Amino acid sequence: MFARIQPYLLVIFIQVLVVAAITNPQDFAALQSLKSGWENAPPNWVGTDPCGSGWDGIGCSNSRVVSITLASVGLSGQVPGDIADLSELLTLDLSYNEGLTGSLPRPIGNLAKLTSLILVGCGFSGQIPDTIGSMKQLYTLSLNSNKFIGPIPHSIGALPRLHWLDLADNKLSGSIPVSNGTAPGLDMLVQTQHFHFGKNQLSGEIPSQLFSGNMSLIHLLLENNQLTGKIPSTVGLIQTLEVLRLDRNSLSGPVPQNLSKLTSVQELFLSNNNLNGPLPDLTGMTSLNYLDMSNNTFNASDFPPWISTLPSLTTLVMENTNLRGGVPETLFSLAQLQSVILKNNRINGTLSLGSSYSNELQLVDLQNNTVESYTDRAGGYGSIQIILVDNPICQGETQSYCIPPRQANSSYTTPSNCSRPQCRSDQVSSPNCQCAYPYTGTLFFRAPSFSYLGNLSTFLALQQRLMFTFQSHQLPVDSVSLSNPSKNLDDYLTLSLEVFPSGLGYFNRTGISAIGFALSNQTFKPPPFFGPFFYRANGYQYFTGDLSSSNKSSSSTAIIIGAAVGGSVLLLLLLVAGGYAFRQKRRAEIAAKHIDPFASWDRSKNNGGVPQLKGARNFSFEEVKKYTKNFSEANDIGSGGYGKVYRGTLPTGQLVAVKRAQQGSTQGALEFKTEIELLSRVHHRNVVGLVGFCFDQGEEMLVYEFIPNGTLKDSLSGKSGIRLDWMRRLRIALGAARGIQYLHVLANPPIIHRDIKSNNVLLDERLNAKVADFGLSKPMGSPDRTHVTTQVKGTMGYMDPEYYMTQQLTEKSDVYSFGVLLLELITARAPIEKGKYIVREVKLAMDKTKDLYNLQELIDPVIVSSVAPGSLEKFVDLALDCVAEEGVNRPTMSEVVKEIESIMELAGLNPHTESASTSDNYDGARKGDEHPYSDDSLFVYSGAYPHSKLEPK
Structure with missing residues (x-):
C-alpha cells in the first residue's frame, strides 16, 4: 500500500516546491528557454528556483533575475527571443563562448533596464538588431570579436547613457551613421567616451558631423577599415581625446592642422593611408607618447624641428614619409624616448645621438636611407640597437649596425621567487610554485604608449594591477602570470595571460565567469600607459564538480531510495509548508519596507x-x-x-x-x-x-x-604610488574647485562643505578630482544664505580662523580651507607639520622679487622641473588670497575657478578638457589597503580648540 501511495506524495511534494519557489515565474520560464537552447549549460541549472538555489551565473534581487554572467563556460547554441522576458535584467555577459552563434534576436531590445550588454569573443553573426536603440539605460555595449555583418544601426545614437561602444573586429560594412533629421546617429552620443570600430569593413568618408566640441570621447579607434576621403577637421574639436587611430584605411588629402590643438592625445596613428600634402605641425600635442605617420605620400620635407619639442614622446615611427636631410641630435635627448624608426626615407649626412641621449632609448632604425657616417660621441651606446642596413655607410662594412636585424620580441615571463615544482603534463606551475590548471587567454592592448618590451617594471605593474582587481573583487585567484609580449600586425601589444586558482588548483564556473566578467566589463583598469585593451579567452575544461556519474543504478538501490523518499515525504511536506509560510511573511515585510523604507527610522x-x-x-x-x-x-x-x-x-x-x-x-x-x-x-x-x-x-x-586612486593626500605623500607633476596638480585643483563651486552655487539648496582637505578630495581612475565626505556639511536655506550660526566643526590646519572666532559659517570658510589645500598641492606638506603651520611658513619665506617667490625650500621637488614659468607664482597668489584673514577679502569659488583656468592657460593647458592625462607615471602599485572614504585624520575637531592636538600623535 505504501508503494502505491508514494508516487502521489511525490507529485504533491513537487507541486509544493513549485509554489514555494521565490524566483519570479516569468524569469524562471525565460531561463528555462535559455537552457533548452544551449548545450553545456551549467550542470547546477536544475530545480525550479534559480535565485534560491544559486544557479551559476545568475544574480537575483527580490526574486527577480538582474544579471547573467556566464563568460568562458563553454556554452554553445543560440540566444532565444524569450530572453526579453527577463524584464528586470541589468547585466548580460556571455563573453568568450565561441559556440554561441546565430543572430541576436530582435526582442532583446525589450530589455529596457539593461545597462551592460557584453558579448565579446563569441560566434554571433547576422546584423546587429536596430532594436538595441530601445535600451535607454545601456551604459556598456561590447559586441567586439564576433562575426556581425551589415551596417552599424542608426538607433545606437539614441542611447543617451552609453559610455562604452565597442564594435571592433567584426565584418561590419557601410558608412558610419550620423543623424539626418529622421533617424538618430552616433553624433548624438556626446556622453560616450569610447568609439572602438577597428578591424571591420566600414567604408565611405568619416562624416565631419560625427564630431563636436561637446563630445566626451577619449578613444577614437577606426583602424583597419576601408574609409576614404579626408580626415575631417572637426576631429580637432574633441579636447578630451587621448587615443586616435585612423591607420590602415584609404584616407587621403592633408592632415588637418588643428589636430595640434588636441593637447591630451597620447597615441596618434595615421599610418598606411594615402595622406598627402605637407607634414602636419603637431607642436601643441605636448602629451603625445606614440606617433606613427608611416607609409603616406607627404611632400618631401626636412626632418620637422617640432618633433624634438614633444616632451612626452616615447616612440616615433615615420617609415616611407619622404623625409630627407639629417636627424637632429636634440631628438635623442627627449627624456622618455625609446624607439626611433625612420626606414625607407632619404635621410642623409651623419647620424649622431649626441652625449645627452635618453636613458630610455633602445632602438634607432634608419634602414634604407642615405646615411654616410655615424658618430659615437658618448663612447659607446651600450644596449641601444642602431640599424643602418642599406645605407652608404654600410657598403662593404661588417659593423654590428650593418648586419640585418632579427625579429626582436621580448621573452618576458612573470618571475617566481621560488623553485618551481615538476607538475603533471596537463598542469602548470604558478608564480607561487603551485601546480594548477590556469585560466588562459591573450590580452590585446590597442594603443600602448611605449614601444620597449624588455622593461621588467612595466609588466610587473600590469601584473600587480591585475591582482589588485581580482583581490578587490574577492575572486578565487592565487596569482597571475604574463608572458611573451609582442607587437602583432595590427600594432596591438599582445600578452599571454595565465590566471591561477586558489585552493584545490581548479576553477569552478562561478570563478571563471567572474574573472571573465572583470576583463570583458573593463572592471580591470590597466596602468594608464597600456591604453585601451580587450581580452580573448581560451576554453577552460577543468571545472571542479564536473565528475561524471554513472547513469546505471541497481534495482535494489532504486528500491532503497524509493523507500527513503516515501518515508520522508510527509515530514518534508510539513517542513516545506512551514518554510513557505515563513518566506511569504518575510517577503511581505520586505515589500512593506520598500513601500516605506523609513518606517523604522528611529x-x-x-x-x-x-x-x-x-x-x-x-x-x-x-x-x-x-x-x-x-x-x-x-x-x-x-x-x-x-x-x-x-x-x-x-x-x-x-x-x-x-x-x-x-x-x-x-x-x-x-x-x-x-x-x-x-x-x-x-x-x-x-x-x-x-x-x-x-x-x-x-x-x-x-x-x-568606489574611487580607485584614493585620496589626494595619499598621492601627495607618495603613499598611493601615483606621481603628480605640476600639470596634473593644476587639473586636480581645478576639478576640486569646480566641485566646491557647484556646492556653493548650483546645488539646491546650496551647501557649505565645512571639511575641505586633501583627505576628502578623491582621485578616480583618470585622476579626476572628486569632493567627498559630507558628514559635516551644512545646507544654506534662502533666508539664512549668508551666515549660518553653528557649532564649530572641521579639521585642524584647514579651519577658517574667522569661523572659529565668530562661529559664523559662510561659503568663505570653504574658500579658506581650499586655500590651504592649494598650498598643500605646492608643498606636498601637511597643513600642520612638526608644529609649523603651512600658511605662516609660506608667508614668512615669500619674496615676490625673487624667482618662484623664494619658495624653493618649500616647493615639492617632484614638481620643480615641470612648473611652467609664472604659473606657480600666480597659484601662490591665489592660495594666499583664499586664506585672507577676513572672509570678505577672499574670492568666491566661482572666482577661484576662473583664476585656476587662467593659470592653466598660462601653463599651456586647456582647462576645458575633461580629465588629467592617462599617461601618468605610476611609480608602483598602490600601497596599503586604506580607502579614501575612511576618515582617518587625527585632526578632526568638534567643539573647543585644544592646542594639544595641533601636532600629529
Whole structure:
C-alpha cells in the first residue's frame, strides 16, 4: 500500500516546491528557454528556483533575475527571443563562448533596464538588431570579436547613457551613421567616451558631423577599415581625446592642422593611408607618447624641428614619409624616448645621438636611407640597437649596425621567487610554485604608449594591477602570470595571460565567469600607459564538480531510495509548508519596507526627521552583507571615528565603498542623515556619488561609488604610488574647485562643505578630482544664505580662523580651507607639520622679487622641473588670497575657478578638457589597503580648540 501511495506524495511534494519557489515565474520560464537552447549549460541549472538555489551565473534581487554572467563556460547554441522576458535584467555577459552563434534576436531590445550588454569573443553573426536603440539605460555595449555583418544601426545614437561602444573586429560594412533629421546617429552620443570600430569593413568618408566640441570621447579607434576621403577637421574639436587611430584605411588629402590643438592625445596613428600634402605641425600635442605617420605620400620635407619639442614622446615611427636631410641630435635627448624608426626615407649626412641621449632609448632604425657616417660621441651606446642596413655607410662594412636585424620580441615571463615544482603534463606551475590548471587567454592592448618590451617594471605593474582587481573583487585567484609580449600586425601589444586558482588548483564556473566578467566589463583598469585593451579567452575544461556519474543504478538501490523518499515525504511536506509560510511573511515585510523604507527610522536616537531623498537607493542589511562578502576582513579597506569602510560589488558589477557606522553607537547619526540628504541631491562629475544607504536592523551604512586612486593626500605623500607633476596638480585643483563651486552655487539648496582637505578630495581612475565626505556639511536655506550660526566643526590646519572666532559659517570658510589645500598641492606638506603651520611658513619665506617667490625650500621637488614659468607664482597668489584673514577679502569659488583656468592657460593647458592625462607615471602599485572614504585624520575637531592636538600623535 505504501508503494502505491508514494508516487502521489511525490507529485504533491513537487507541486509544493513549485509554489514555494521565490524566483519570479516569468524569469524562471525565460531561463528555462535559455537552457533548452544551449548545450553545456551549467550542470547546477536544475530545480525550479534559480535565485534560491544559486544557479551559476545568475544574480537575483527580490526574486527577480538582474544579471547573467556566464563568460568562458563553454556554452554553445543560440540566444532565444524569450530572453526579453527577463524584464528586470541589468547585466548580460556571455563573453568568450565561441559556440554561441546565430543572430541576436530582435526582442532583446525589450530589455529596457539593461545597462551592460557584453558579448565579446563569441560566434554571433547576422546584423546587429536596430532594436538595441530601445535600451535607454545601456551604459556598456561590447559586441567586439564576433562575426556581425551589415551596417552599424542608426538607433545606437539614441542611447543617451552609453559610455562604452565597442564594435571592433567584426565584418561590419557601410558608412558610419550620423543623424539626418529622421533617424538618430552616433553624433548624438556626446556622453560616450569610447568609439572602438577597428578591424571591420566600414567604408565611405568619416562624416565631419560625427564630431563636436561637446563630445566626451577619449578613444577614437577606426583602424583597419576601408574609409576614404579626408580626415575631417572637426576631429580637432574633441579636447578630451587621448587615443586616435585612423591607420590602415584609404584616407587621403592633408592632415588637418588643428589636430595640434588636441593637447591630451597620447597615441596618434595615421599610418598606411594615402595622406598627402605637407607634414602636419603637431607642436601643441605636448602629451603625445606614440606617433606613427608611416607609409603616406607627404611632400618631401626636412626632418620637422617640432618633433624634438614633444616632451612626452616615447616612440616615433615615420617609415616611407619622404623625409630627407639629417636627424637632429636634440631628438635623442627627449627624456622618455625609446624607439626611433625612420626606414625607407632619404635621410642623409651623419647620424649622431649626441652625449645627452635618453636613458630610455633602445632602438634607432634608419634602414634604407642615405646615411654616410655615424658618430659615437658618448663612447659607446651600450644596449641601444642602431640599424643602418642599406645605407652608404654600410657598403662593404661588417659593423654590428650593418648586419640585418632579427625579429626582436621580448621573452618576458612573470618571475617566481621560488623553485618551481615538476607538475603533471596537463598542469602548470604558478608564480607561487603551485601546480594548477590556469585560466588562459591573450590580452590585446590597442594603443600602448611605449614601444620597449624588455622593461621588467612595466609588466610587473600590469601584473600587480591585475591582482589588485581580482583581490578587490574577492575572486578565487592565487596569482597571475604574463608572458611573451609582442607587437602583432595590427600594432596591438599582445600578452599571454595565465590566471591561477586558489585552493584545490581548479576553477569552478562561478570563478571563471567572474574573472571573465572583470576583463570583458573593463572592471580591470590597466596602468594608464597600456591604453585601451580587450581580452580573448581560451576554453577552460577543468571545472571542479564536473565528475561524471554513472547513469546505471541497481534495482535494489532504486528500491532503497524509493523507500527513503516515501518515508520522508510527509515530514518534508510539513517542513516545506512551514518554510513557505515563513518566506511569504518575510517577503511581505520586505515589500512593506520598500513601500516605506523609513518606517523604522528611529527619531529617539536624535537622528532627526526622515531623510528627504532624491535618487539614493535603499539597501537592506542582507543585501549589503552579500555585496561585501559578509563584511569580510579582505573587504575591510579602512576605518575612522565613524566606523569601518568595506569594498563591495553590486549585482551589476559596479564596485562600491560601504561606510558602516559603529554598531550600537549614536555617534555620527546626524552626519549619516546629512550625507544621505545632501549627496542624494548633488550630481556633478567632481563630487563623489552616493549610490545608496542602509538603515536596517540597527545599521547605518552609506554606499558610495568606489574611487580607485584614493585620496589626494595619499598621492601627495607618495603613499598611493601615483606621481603628480605640476600639470596634473593644476587639473586636480581645478576639478576640486569646480566641485566646491557647484556646492556653493548650483546645488539646491546650496551647501557649505565645512571639511575641505586633501583627505576628502578623491582621485578616480583618470585622476579626476572628486569632493567627498559630507558628514559635516551644512545646507544654506534662502533666508539664512549668508551666515549660518553653528557649532564649530572641521579639521585642524584647514579651519577658517574667522569661523572659529565668530562661529559664523559662510561659503568663505570653504574658500579658506581650499586655500590651504592649494598650498598643500605646492608643498606636498601637511597643513600642520612638526608644529609649523603651512600658511605662516609660506608667508614668512615669500619674496615676490625673487624667482618662484623664494619658495624653493618649500616647493615639492617632484614638481620643480615641470612648473611652467609664472604659473606657480600666480597659484601662490591665489592660495594666499583664499586664506585672507577676513572672509570678505577672499574670492568666491566661482572666482577661484576662473583664476585656476587662467593659470592653466598660462601653463599651456586647456582647462576645458575633461580629465588629467592617462599617461601618468605610476611609480608602483598602490600601497596599503586604506580607502579614501575612511576618515582617518587625527585632526578632526568638534567643539573647543585644544592646542594639544595641533601636532600629529
